Amino acid sequence: MEGTSIKASAKISFLSTSGCNFRTNFIVRKSISMEGNGKNNLSLRCIRAQQSDSSDEAAVIMSEVNDPEVVLKVKEWEVGKFQDEIAERDGIRIRRRPPTGPPQHYVGPFEFRLQNEGNTPRNILEEIIWHKHVEVTQLKERRPLHTLKKAAESMSGRDFIGALKASYLRTGLPALIAEVKKASPSRGVLKENFDPVQIAQAYEKAGAACLSVLTDKKYFQGSFENLEAIRKAGVKCPLLCKEFIIDAWQIYYARSKGADAILLIAAVLPDLDIKYMTKICKLLGLATLVEVHDEREMDRVLAIDGIELIGINNRNLETFKVDMSNTKRLLEGKRGEIIRQKDIIVVGESGMFTPDDIAYVQAAGVKAVLVGESIVKQDDPGKGIAGLFGQDISP
Ligand SMILES: O=P(O)(O)OC[C@@H](O)[C@@H](O)c1c[nH]c2ccccc12
Numbered sequence: 001m002e003g004t005s006i007k008a009s010a011k012i013s014f015l016s017t018s019g020c021n022f023r024t025n026f027i028v029r030k031s032i033s034m035e036g037n038g039k040n041n042l043s044l045r046c047i048r049a050q051q052s053d054s055s056d057e058a059a060v061i062m063s064e065v066n067d068p069e070v071v072l073k074v075k076e077w078e079v080g081k082f083q084d085e086i087a088e089r090d091g092i093r094i095r096r097r098p099p100t101g102p103p104q105h106y107v108g109p110f111e112f113r114l115q116n117e118g119n120t121p122r123n124i125l126e127e128i129i130w131h132k133h134v135e136v137t138q139l140k141e142r143r144p145l146h147t148l149k150k151a152a153e154s155m156s157g158r159d160f161i162g163a164l165k166a167s168y169l170r171t172g173l174p175a176l177i178a179e180v181k182k183a184s185p186s187r188g189v190l191k192e193n194f195d196p197v198q199i200a201q202a203y204e205k206a207g208a209a210c211l212s213v214l215t216d217k218k219y220f221q222g223s224f225e226n227l228e229a230i231r232k233a234g235v236k237c238p239l240l241c242k243e244f245i246i247d248a249w250q251i252y253y254a255r256s257k258g259a260d261a262i263l264l265i266a267a268v269l270p271d272l273d274i275k276y277m278t279k280i281c282k283l284l285g286l287a288t289l290v291e292v293h294d295e296r297e298m299d300r301v302l303a304i305d306g307i308e309l310i311g312i313n314n315r316n317l318e319t320f321k322v323d324m325s326n327t328k329r330l331l332e333g334k335r336g337e338i339i340r341q342k343d344i345i346v347v348g349e350s351g352m353f354t355p356d357d358i359a360y361v362q363a364a365g366v367k368a369v370l371v372g373e374s375i376v377k378q379d380d381p382g383k384g385i386a387g388l389f390g391q392d393i394s395p
Pocket residue numbers: 179181242291313349350351352370371372373374
């Protein structure tokens with residue numbers, strides 16, 4: 001337990017269960033790295049995957065050993081094991097889980113809190129991701145991938161990117177992805193009497209091309225029930241499931257609840273994850289919005305084949321600072337050229353309140369905007385949209 005500082009004197013240090021896991025993990029990692037990378041015996045590695053990790057993915061990998069898709073799946077499994085190393089190589093600062101175990105330990109009625117550099121999140125995004133990791137691990141136990149897959153594959157989807165393009169052609173203004181957002185960690189509760197279906201219907205009527213529905217409970221007071229309810233209420237706008245995705249399982253889950261698109265955050269996901277998850281989305285007929293915040297993330301995403309939709313977040317998810325010039329900076333010069341060549345649609349995200357804001361990001365090159373706070377806060381979110389654009393954009 002070297003390097004562990006115990007905050008209060010009454011608190012006791014002990015080796016947590018996760019400490020044991022790490023040791024097991026270490027042994028597994030060692031044996032895998034001895035096999036080299038990439039070209040070694042695939043099935044041997046699959047068997048090892050199954051032996052070392054009783055997860056669903058390993059079972060799926062085993063059942064599809066002869067499928068070319070398996071290569072990617074094994075990669076995904078590897079990403080799980082080598083996550084930190086791969087993430088570091090891609091310049092990712094967000095760690096997927098606390099390196100020294102969760103910060104809280106419950107033993108019977110007692111809570112032990114060990115705090116040290118390793119188990120305290122460095123910023124809000126990291127805190128969200130650590131929480132998501134626990135949440136998804138629990139959800140996956142209740143709904144294994146193979147049962148979920150059937151539900152996801154039986155859903156029919158709407159064309160998210162097509163709707164954005166059609167709206168841009170219709171209005172000559174950036175297509176609106178209107179966000180159904182009750183609260184956020186940076187702004188607190190945005191709307192007290194929050195009726196997600198009513199808001200979604202008002203957005204659609206007022207000219208939104210697509211909707212974004214927050215599904216994270218703890219930090220955004222969203223839910224998958226909201227997503228499902230909006231879909232079932234007959235709203236025709238394609239739906240983006242606004243979730244912190246760290247595991248392919250979540251994509252199938254989102255689809256089974258009615259999503260037409262999902263968000264992948266480049267600050268969180270290594271290239272390998274982005275490639276693999278985009279591939280799954282294509283198989284399921286979902287669009288992928290890949291979110292970047294800085295030049296490095298933009299360059300990583302531009303180097304990945306098959307990306308059709310990139311979001312530039314004006315809000316830094318580590319500090320909450322909003323800076324609209326971010327969109328402009330990331331679209332200047334060579335990057336803008338590549339985006340045009342590849343025919344990628346860029347979505348300006350966050351912190352837009354006025355027609356001037358819209359004009360500013362449109363001049364920078366975006367063809368769509370993702371807006372939550374400024375419209376959801378209005379008594380009539382439909383009127384909020386007209387206010388945001390300075391004109392009625394309803395169809
Ligand atoms: O409410 P705003 O400032 O208009 O922002 C909307 C949207 O861009 C924001 O909610 C968002 C962008 N990327 C995210 C990733 C996770 C959670 C939320 C977000």
